[in-house]
Amino acid sequence: MLLIVGTVPDETFPLTLGPALLDGADMIVxxxxxxxxxxxxxxxxxxxxxxxxxxxxxxxxALVGDIGTGKGSRQLYEHLSRExxxxxxxxxxxxxxxxxxxWHNKVLFAVEEMExxxxxxxxxxxxxxxxxxxQAQSYDLFTPDVGELSFLADETAPHPFYTRxxxxxxxxxxxxxxxxxxxxxxxxxxxxxxxxVDYMVADGEITGQVSKPAAEAMEAMGGTGDTLxxxxxxxxxxxxxxxxxxxxxxxxxxxxxxxxxxxxxxxVMDLILQIPKALARVMADPDYQ
Numbered sequence: 001m002l003l004i005v006g007t008v009p010d011e012t013f014p015l016t017l018g019p020a021l022l023d024g025a026d027m028i029v030x031x032x033x034x035x036x037x038x039x040x041x042x043x044x045x046x047x048x049x050x051x052x053x054x055x056x057x058x059x060x061x062a063l064v065g066d067i068g069t070g071k072g073s074r075q076l077y078e079h080l081s082r083e084x085x086x087x088x089x090x091x092x093x094x095x096x097x098x099x100x101x102x103w104h105n106k107v108l109f110a111v112e113e114m115e116x117x118x119x120x121x122x123x124x125x126x127x128x129x130x131x132x133x134x135q136a137q138s139y140d141l142f143t144p145d146v147g148e149l150s151f152l153a154d155e156t157a158p159h160p161f162y163t164r165x166x167x168x169x170x171x172x173x174x175x176x177x178x179x180x181x182x183x184x185x186x187x188x189x190x191x192x193x194x195x196x197v198d199y200m201v202a203d204g205e206i207t208g209q210v211s212k213p214a215a216e217a218m219e220a221m222g223g224t225g226d227t228l229x230x231x232x233x234x235x236x237x238x239x240x241x242x243x244x245x246x247x248x249x250x251x252x253x254x255x256x257x258x259x260x261x262x263x264x265x266x267x268v269m270d271l272i273l274q275i276p277k278a279l280a281r282v283m284a285d286p287d288y289q
Contacts, residue, residue, distance in 0.1 A: 002090070232246055
């Protein structure tokens with residue numbers, strides 16, 4: 001089972017557990033409807049789009065509303081720290097939660113109590129908390145963009161706000177940022193770095209790059225990093241190795257973006273609708289077998 005943990009930008013959204021389905025441009029979990037525009041709903045939407053090609057995968061969600069106050073995130077942290085030892089996900093994806101080191105550590109302790117350790121994937125706020133806690137290397141995969149990678153690469157920054165300027169200005173030197181994050185043990189075992197070039201990394205070594213196809217207008221679309229994380233999580237749950245899942249996901253996300261013919265007004269759901277066709281094409285390519 002792939003368990004997706006994250007938040008919804010609606011403070012009235014209750015702690016909600018269960019499978020999700022897509023209905024038009026909305027995600028529905030236990031009868032609660034949420035627009036798929038960006039954030040964790042976009043990640044879930046991408047996972048469900050992958051399932052249209054690979055077949056049904058066991059996917060569950062643990063979601064709560066949070067608009068940045070941290071109230072909903074703390075509620076979800078508390079639930080996970082109590083319930084995870086009795087759960088059995090094979091892939092566990094942590095996404096947008098307000099970074100909280102103490103609660104992160106309680107959740108990680110709960111993971112260690114599980115009968116079988118799942119593949120651990122972290123992005124966004126939970127990835128920040130993992131780095132801030134000094135526990136980054138407990139994770140199997142981080143999916144940072146270049147700005148987030150800069151925070152991972154700054155061994156002194158206790159929070160993204162305090163990433164040093166000379167590191168933030170190294171956007172065109174991603175390999176050095178990767179090496180720095182690895183040197184200071186602030187990266188997971190694998191990284192999928194999202195940007196104008198997507199980098200696949202294992203144990204600090206760059207193992208591949210994907211830069212084509214490219215749609216410049218994708219840079220203006222919120223949520224394309226969330227869809228990439230969703231695609232790679234679904235592929236891992238389907239049985240792909242992490243390196244292969246990262247390589248396929250980077251290619252699929254780019255192809256879906258180009259097929260969506262994005263403009264600055266495009267929404268991430270336009271890209272999600274193109275994922276099934278893009279994935280089918282990539283899976284048929286001998287270079288991606």
